[in-house]
Amino acid sequence: MSYALELENLNKSYKAGSRALDDVSLKVEAGDFFALLGPNGAGKSTLISILSSLVQKDSGCVKIFGHDIDSDFAAAKRCLGIVPQEFNFNTFEKVRDIVINQAGFYGIRAARAAERADYLIEQLGLWPKRNEVSRYLSGGMKRRLMIARALVHKPKLLVLDEPTAGVDIELRRSLWQFVEQINAEGTSIILTTHYLEEAEALCRNVAIIDAGRIVKQSDMRSLLAGLQRESFVLDLSREPELASLPSYCDAKILEGVRLELSLAKGQALNELVLELDRQGCKVLSMRNKSNRLEELFVNLVGAGVEHV
């Protein structure tokens, strides 16, 4: 088995005394589309910053495609592309220059760098803006510029740290398509995101990190299969009497004629629908309340979590 990323007993504490990573061990298979989830302050950014050498680990081992980041620095780095959460390019430079220079930092000669930069700029829909100074780009374009920059040296592992934060739905979907395409072409991807439906839709495997520790690592399918409850929202023609509804579902009224239900996975809904019908409530529409991963996440890292 070849691994895109191997972390062994990774530890990091900051001067203030907070332990950001506590003996983290993790393996991501080559070719995987992997989600790294956790609440704010869980250690995701510290972990990614250690991969990118912006944070120095206290102890532990990091290998990227088998290359140790300490003893085989250049080879490890050539396998890795990182799209950070915050914009970190020179806003006075032109789009094309930023991508070409990044290729140069990886030792790619000017002609080849220009060719590769033009290809990525076009692929990511930045071609009309290629000669614009980067500070004039919209937020979504800046995000795409960072993806182009991270891919210019053809990394085998791409780490996307919340790539769709603050990005509109249309652009988010186009970015999803793009990263799915490069994953299909063989690039391993690690994704952190606030949008759990994004992880559920894109990723095959997932690790959940909380308080600096990996609390769960699994493939997405079996993780979701382990869920015991599901939630639905029903739009009704009139407000129902909650006390008469079947006891197997926890129900509450949302905004008058909207009913939220939580019930055991696999539970038949016939009895509920019959009772609503008896009360004269027509079921006008029905949908899942939220993505299932969110429920699982809250179960794993605590009900108090507001952000992922």
Place this chain on the structure above:
Amino acid sequence: MFNANMVALQTIVRKEWRRFTRIWLQTLLPPAVTMALYFLIFGALIGARIGEIAGFSYMAFVIPGLIMMSVINNSYSNVASSFFSAKYNKSIEELLVSSTPNWVIVLGWVLGGALRGLCVAVIVSMVALFFAQLPWHQPLLMVLVVILAAVLFALAGLINAIFASSFDDVSVVPTFVLTPLTYLGGVFYSIDMLPGFWRDLSLFNPVLYLVNAFRYAILGVSDVNIVHALLGMLLAIVVLAGFALYMMAHSKRLRH
């Protein structure tokens, strides 16, 4: 690997070259204007009343020091401001996350700064030609000294930028350290003109050695031993380069 590092080095230097030539109104023109004013006021107007120093007109005497002053200021401030800006807007991370080794990052930035210092040296020297005839005593030594000075102060600027946490920190050293050292480093006078204590104290000023080595290369006169000056510069470069490399690898101001 070596080729990849050379491409990375070339990229950093080219980036810096493009930056300071793009904003030439802020980087290359001001030293030419400032030095022309120095030549005019201190050399032509006041200098005419001062008479000769070490067998040369006052104008000829101050020109090497003023050129060196421009080289020092521009090499230093180029790296200090450019590197700190990259740190401030986080674009330095582009380099830090890449496969570029630390020695290439240090060398690239220092060469970029030294390049600006050398460009300014050429420009100011050309301006000087309008004001005085110079003997150009040892041209090769002159090139060597100006390169060593540019590299030395580019390194110092880099270290300042790594330590700096605000733009104020970047301007403090040039204002309160470099300028006094330069003005008291024999640019405008020979230390032989100073009373004993002040003359001896001046010998602790590193800029004195740069100015006099450069003056010797151009005019053939110096207040200090040239070999000592060159060795001192080399030693300072080695020490600062080692320190800059250490900071690049371990400074919490770059990597937490």
